[in-house]
Amino acid sequence: MSENQNQEGLRGCVQNRILNDVFDQCAASTPGWLVLIVDDEAMRVVSSVVGMYDIMEKKITTVESINNMRQPLPEMEVIYLITPSPSSIDLLISDFGNPKRPMYGNAHLYFLTRVEDSQMAKIKKAPNLLKRIKTFSEVNLNFITPTSHSFHLDMNPSTSLRNFYSSTPNLSTTASQLVTVCATMNEYPHIRYPSSSPLCAAAAQEFHTQMNNYMSQNPAWWFHGGQSHTQRSRSTLLLLDRSADPLTPIVHEFTxxxxxxxxxxxxxxxxxxxxxxxxxxxxxxxxxxxxxxxxxxxxxYxxxxxxxxxxxxxxxxxxxxxxxxxxxxxxxxxxxxxxxxxxxxxxxxxxxxxxxxxxxxxxxxxxxxxxxxQCLLDLSELEQTMGTGTDAEGKAPKAKVLIDDLIDQLAGIGTRKQAIRLIMIYIISQHGITVDIRKRLFDAAGLTGEEQEVILNLEKLGVTLQQAKAPSTSFTSMFRSARLASTGRFDKNSTYTMSRYVSNLKGVLEQAAEGKLDIEEYPSVLPMPQGAEKGGGVGARSVRRGGGAVGEGKGTGNSRWAASSGDGKGAGKGGNGLANKKFTGGRIIAFTLGGVSHSEIRAGWEVMMGTSGKEIVVGGTCFLKPDQFVEAIKGL
The missing domain is CATH 3.90.830.10 (Sec1/Munc18 (SM) protein, domain 3a)
Known part of the structure; x- marks a missing residue:
């Protein structure tokens, strides 16, 4: 990838790798048409960034799955773009098992990740394949890039949560995939993580080890900010923990x-x-x-x-x-x-x-x-008040009034799933509730024992479920946390009163983009360059509270849906302005163990398209829908 490819984002890097480094190289080495063979994992990677028209332009006439029965085309050269898994390697070798009638002619082998010694040994013992290998390369692309500045590792949400919040989390595979993400963007990042998360600290060390191993095994690889590549600074990888903010994935959002x-x-x-x-x-x-x-x-967005x-x-x-x-x-x-x-x-x-x-x-x-x-207007207004600690006028509600409103809402709620999400939001935002209040909420919603267990499983994500005494009269105790005070929960600039809540991630990214992310709260695996944390400290950003006059609704006819201020224009547009955006300094790569929500992906885009001039890439082990997150909590 050229250093001048500044605006394409991660997705553009992946496209270039596939179209230029794989397809173009193969097309240039053969006069005829090519066959492309993929396994399921490679198909997902390719199809997320490349269309059939793009493939046909590269002299590829057929795309087939390695798992399917195929017609032999021994007169044509073939590109294998596959994972180096035992099953895919075995199928590759079997395609050339018959020396008199191989499936294809010469073979160009491209593997999504590093080929382990055991699989390499298998290939070396296949003489009919060996003599036909024309290209052998590891492309490091075992992740999915649905948008220009977001990615995920294609993990199942339930598997992802169980993996990281079990007694012995497996971080090796995740770190390995993150290395391929950074290698694709030519980034050797500074690694930062929340000091409050032992999980992130362990993941940071594992990634650091694997990234250094990758560099030692690929001496020709270069990175932004390295010697002779100084047009951009080194990036920063923020390793984050889903348990630090279990609230955002379940709050209703209206983008x-x-x-x-x-x-x-x-x-x-x-x-x-x-x-x-x-x-x-x-x-x-x-x-x-x-x-x-x-x-x-x-x-x-x-x-x-x-x-x-x-x-x-x-x-x-x-x-x-x-x-x-x-x-x-x-x-x-x-x-x-x-x-x-x-x-x-x-x-x-x-x-x-x-x-x-x-x-x-x-x-x-x-x-x-x-x-x-689903009567989401009243429900979401309640969510926004619980999530921010203030109502649409910016006032803290009385705890008893809010509990009564919550019980009324649960009694008439449309679905059990909505009831579970609403109770979860209340418990998370209050940092626990009394057993008596919890029983009242469960009874009001009519939850079964199994449904109650889903909510109680929040404890396995580190959520405090129970308080010894009743909450204070004013519903503001959720803001006693220094962490919340530093990142904020309330967007005073929101055009819509039903969109006051902002994720923790947005606050963290704003601080990072401004160079104000506190080095004690977010330490680095290695010392950061001098001045990299200018003006840091927990007090760099305070909790934002606000609210305005409720205006006329747009397209809905309900004032509670309406704009609270501004001109009625929405948040940063998903496709506008990127081509003209000029980025400075190093990228910020924010990665959440356990999955990232679509609202957090939007938050990254909004910060990037703001005034900081920082390019931001947001990723997670998976993309989380609200129902998927609740289901994953159920499986803990």
Whole structure:
């Protein structure tokens, strides 16, 4: 990767590695077309960053799974992009087991990770394969990059939590995968971690050891900030612990991507829905919400009310620009979402761009439909008050009043899952409750013994479940923690009163980007460069409290949903501005053991697109949806 590739992010680095270092090199070495063979893990890595059109441009005519029966093509050269697992190595060798009729011609072997000595020995004992090997390389790409500045290690959420919060956590594999992430970006990072987390301290040492081993085994590898590569400084890797903030993954959030992931039936980036064709017939549509969808990139980190406003405006502008259209007379301000979507489908100009508008209008409408059916307005207002310690006016509620409101909400709540999340939020935010209050909450929600155990399992994440005495009269005791005081829970700049809560991660990233992350709270494995922690200290950021007049709601007709201040424009757009953004200094790579939520990915983007000028990459062992996190806690 060139040092000048400043704006592409981690996803761009992975694309370059696959397209240039693998496909282009192979295409340049053979005059004919190529076959690409992948295993399941490699397919996930490749498909997350490269489309079939990109592959075809590299002289690859066929992509097949190594696990499937395949037609022999002995006249064609083949690229194997696979994990060096025993099963994949065995299948590779078997493809060349018949010396008279091998499956393919010459072979280009690319492995996602380091090939262990035992697997190398197997390959050396396969003479029919050995004589056909034209390329042998380890590409270090065993992670998934769904967006330009986020990644995960493709772990199952339940497995991830059990691994790290068992009596003997296994950190070796995670550290190894993190090394490949850093190697891909040419980063040899300073390693920092919270001093309060023994898990992160152990992970930091393991990563440090494995990163140094990688450097010693790859002497030609270079890193930003190293000798002759000084255009960018060395990066900083922040190793974080999911147990330090179990609250954020379960709080309802109302930016577009977070709502889609929480409320709709989406499988990774694929979502299906029924659409009405021009003939009136219902047809099933599959939509991929990924980096290839520019509208998704633009809107995904935007508040849902602003998504609806933006889509409505663009559809009205489109209808208005077609004065001869039969439905132009209906393009007034009173047009409903469903009317606009129906009008759009009747226009002859309905093409790909308008199809995207219609798709996203439908998805936004579905999010709001679920929002209404599950009565999330009242529930979320309560969540925001518990999560921040203040109501929409910035006042601390009385503890008894809040408990009564909570019990009323639980008594009429739509689903048990929502009840479990709500009780979890209360317990986490209060740093424990009395046994009596807990029983009242469980009874109000009508939870079964198994459902109660899910909540009690929070203790295995380090959450305090029980207080000896009743809470104080004012619901502000949650802020007695120095850690919370340093990172903040309340966004006074939030446009919407229902989006006051901010994650711990955002506060940590803001401090890190400003060079103010306290070195005692977040020590480094090795000494940091002089001046790297300018102005540090716990007091560098205080808890932010605020609130404003509640204004008119946008697209929902309810004032509690409404903007509290500002011009009604949402948070940093997911796809806008990156091309013109100039980064300075070293990258910040924030990685959470146990998984990272979509709201935290958004927080990283917002800090990066702010005024600090720092490039920020956010990752975790997996991406966490709220229900997945609750289910993972159940399995602890």
């Amino acid at each position: 577009y991507e977070a709502m889609v992931q929480d409320l709709l039936d989406i499988d990774e980036d694929k979502i299906s829905y029924e659409s009405e064709a021009n003939s009136g017939e219902k047809v099933k549509k599959d939509v991929l919400l990924n980096e290839n969808d520019e509208l998704w990139k633009e809107l995904r 935007t508040h849902i009310a602003d998504v609806i406003t933006t889509l409505s405006t663009r559809i009205r502008d489109f209808v208005g620009s077609n004065s001869g259209a039969a439905l132009a007379s209906n393009a007034g301000a009173d047009m409903s979402l469903s009317e606009m979507a129906a009008a759009l489908k009747q226009l002859p100009e309905y093409k790909e761009t308008m199809s995207k508008l219609s798709q996203h209008m439908y998805l936004a409408h579905q999010c709001m439909d679920v929002f209404g059916k």
